[in-house]
Amino acid sequence: MSAGYAATQEQPAELSSTKPGDQGVLAPSKGEAEVSPKADPTPADKAEVQGDEQAATRAKLRQLKAEADGGPKQQELANAAKILRKLSEDTSNVKLYSMRRDVLERAVGVDLLFVFEAAGFEERESETGAVLQWRGPEDTTSLQGSLQEVQKAADLALDPESMTFQQVSEMVAQGRTLPGILEVDDKVTKPLEPKESQVSRPKKPWEKTAKEE
Numbered sequence: 680m681s682a683g684y685a686a687t688q689e690q691p692a693e694l695s696s697t698k699p700g701d702q703g704v705l706a707p708s709k710g711e712a713e714v715s716p717k718a719d720p721t722p723a724d725k726a727e728v729q730g731d732e733q734a735a736t737r738a739k740l741r742q743l744k745a746e747a748d749g750g751p752k753q754q755e756l757a758n759a760a761k762i763l764r765k766l767s768e769d770t771s772n773v774k775l776y777s778m779r780r781d782v783l784e785r786a787v788g789v790d791l792l793f794v795f796e797a798a799g800f801e802e803r804e805s806e807t808g809a810v811l812q813w814r815g816p817e818d819t820t821s822l823q824g825s826l827q828e829v830q831k832a833a834d835l836a837l838d839p840e841s842m843t844f845q846q847v848s849e850m851v852a853q854g855r856t857l858p859g860i861l862e863v864d865d866k867v868t869k870p871l872e873p874k875e876s877q878v879s880r881p882k883k884p885w886e887k888t889a890k891e892e
Contacts, residue, residue, distance in 0.1 A: 736797045736825060740832040752788075756833035759787040759794050763826040770816050780809040791829075798825035831856050 740756075762783075766775045780802065783792070792811075799818025800811040813822075834850060839859030850857055 736794060737828050739793060740828055753833060753836040755786070755788045755791055756829055756836060759791050760826060760830040760833050762786065763794070763798055763822060763829065766813065767819075767822055767826050770819055770822070776813040776815070777805075778811050779807060780811055783811060794825050794829050798822045834858055 762778075766772075769775065778795075778800075780792075783795070787794075795811055799814045799821045801814060803810055803812050834856050835858050837846075837858045839857070842858075847857065
């Protein structure tokens with residue numbers, strides 16, 4: 680057998696064939712074969728996901744607030760804020776973790792269930808029917824963010840002309856947004872550099888000459 684013919688029969692080490700006639704397939708390199716396991720999400724990744732959820736929640740609440748105008752929708756927003764606040768003030772009370780869906784729909788309506796999902800609630804089936812179950816204290820940040828957004832939407836949907844002094848005092852004490860107040864962005868977009876004064880400094884009395892006096 681000639682050397683040239685023998686060379687054509689040899690296959691490179693990185694080629695392999697499982698059956699006669701199959702084309703050789705490049706074996707993966709060591710770097711390609713070793714696939715690193717999927718890393719756990721970092722706090723920054725979680726914050727980014729949470730920010731997206733809050734932005735979506737805020738956009739939906741703006742739409743509902745525009746439809747409220749102090750009517751039934753406003754009351755549903757206020758009920759949602761009240762329920763979430765009760766849980767936010769006592770996250771160790773496991774009795775507040777589960778709520779029947781039909782009862783919740785009567786209190787806040789179907790359109791506001793997304794707020795509870797953004798707060799960390801999941802729909803599950805139970806012996807009494809569908810329930811919304813909170814995942815637990817690990818979702819406290821999501822709960823507080825949803826509470827803040829729905830409370831702001833409920834406050835802005837109030838009729839400022841029908842509010843009582845007690846309501847206004849309570850909202851101010853809690854740092855909530857008062858309705859009917861125009862928010863003005865008074866931030867300076869491009870600050871101007873101070874110019875050097877061209878006015879001469881007045882002379883002190885002892886610096887003046889007799890003629891100037």
